[in-house]
Amino acid sequence: LNSKKVEKGFTIVEALNNFIQPAQLATTSFKMPQPARQQVRRVVAGHSRQSKKQLFRPETFVILLIFVIVIAWLSVFLGIYLPAANNNTTTSAEDTHHQLLKGSADNSAASGTEEDFPDHYLTFSTSCSASQNWQSFMLFFFAHKVNQPGDVIRIASGCSDQQKQMLEDFHESVIKKLSPNFHVHFTPDFTKISGDNYKYYNKPFGVRHFMTHWLKYDESNDRLKNSIIMILDPDMILLRPLTYDFTSSNVMIHRSERGPPKVKKVMHGQPWASLYAFGDGPFKQDLNYVFSNHTDSPALKATDDERRNNYPGGPPYMATGKDMWSIVSAWTELVPNVHHVYKHLLGEMYGWSLGAAHVGLPHTLAESFMISATQIGRGEGWQLIDALKDDEVCEYSVMKEYEDKLPYTMHFCQNYWLGKWFIGKYRLDSDFLKCDKTLLMEPPKDIAKQFDFYIKPGGKPYGVKEPVRPEVAKREAFMICQLISRFNDAAAWFKDTTCEEGTANHEKSFIFHHSLDPDNNDGGEKKAKW
16 A cells, blocks of 8 residues: 555545455445354364365455455554654654755765755856856756756856846746756856956855855755755766766776775765866965965875875865855865965866865765866776767767766867867857857768868968877767767757747858868868857
């Protein structure tokens, strides 16, 4: 019997009536008729003088069937209903979930049942520029395509009033059609908090603003403490859902002396991040200046192995709400000092690493959270791409059996080229989603086998063939095929959703060269973008 139906007042008599005709069951009493009880006693005691044929008459069979049903009902009642009603007995999974929502559980992220699946918040920080608008649309679109659980929030910093209004209108008219769980949160401009203009301040301070004003994080709220908060970059495309549980996944965990986690989940005290190639760079800065207000910081005592193998992480960052609040609080405090001694790209990531070390939260670093740079040796999920069959490299699918072979994200922050096929975010016009714009021409499925060189759209001199190793050619082909197919898919949906009937251009014809023929370089570099 379904325990939920019992809890809702579904009586045992109603349940039995679904299986036995009313004529066969007295609903007011389960008491056997007197002759039947005497007949049963005689059989049990061995005093029955009737033959076996007489013993198993139809009415006797019905009586025995009712007896069995009564025993089964008692087992169900005693085993399910009574424990649920008794506060001193074992609590059901559903009750545990309700306790979690009330703030009684301390570590829901350590459990894997469907009932206590923690709230997920996937965030990404942007400006309000046109280029980051289309990148944000792509992230939302593919969060929708892979059924990313929970809420997805764009943190938009430094918008003018006009930009804010336009973005709000766009979000309501377009993004909300993908999911009601997709949001935009506006923050002030944090780029000048240290007197200069450092645009990457918007990430740490934007996330803190989101947690304070949108999430309304409160350390006394266990539901938020036990939630899962993620930080991605806007130029990331989800290839599969990203959740706190990696128990049955193909995730590749970076080696460290701490060893892999015993439980492959994001938990309190166990944040995760993608491995980045800057090693112990954050710890080679002037730490006396960075920690001038914390001369006994745990970061100063981190081991060499932790510095190299537990702290050089980047997006996707993942932590419980409790740990994320601790890290972000330290991050926003330390990152101005980090920027003072290290004014280069990745400075805010250095700040994250040192902030995490300051609050004593070494990371589990994953090597397969993302792919980006095709020529990198280790540290990204290229082994998974290398293992794909040739006919899978250019396959665009959101089927789970295909997704499970892939990394979690594509970070398209590089240029990708093979022959004269090319894709790169900086050569895309920010208005390429417009109704009259053509879509990108899609490459042949065997592109990796056709070329062992590439020609840059802006090469100097134009037309020079740069050699490509076979294993790199396969990776370049994957990025080119997947990005072009996915950009086209997203653009086609956008046009079908927003363009007047008959005005959407679905022609797949745009290329970044005048000709795809490697030996035809007439016209030189193509200046026009998509």
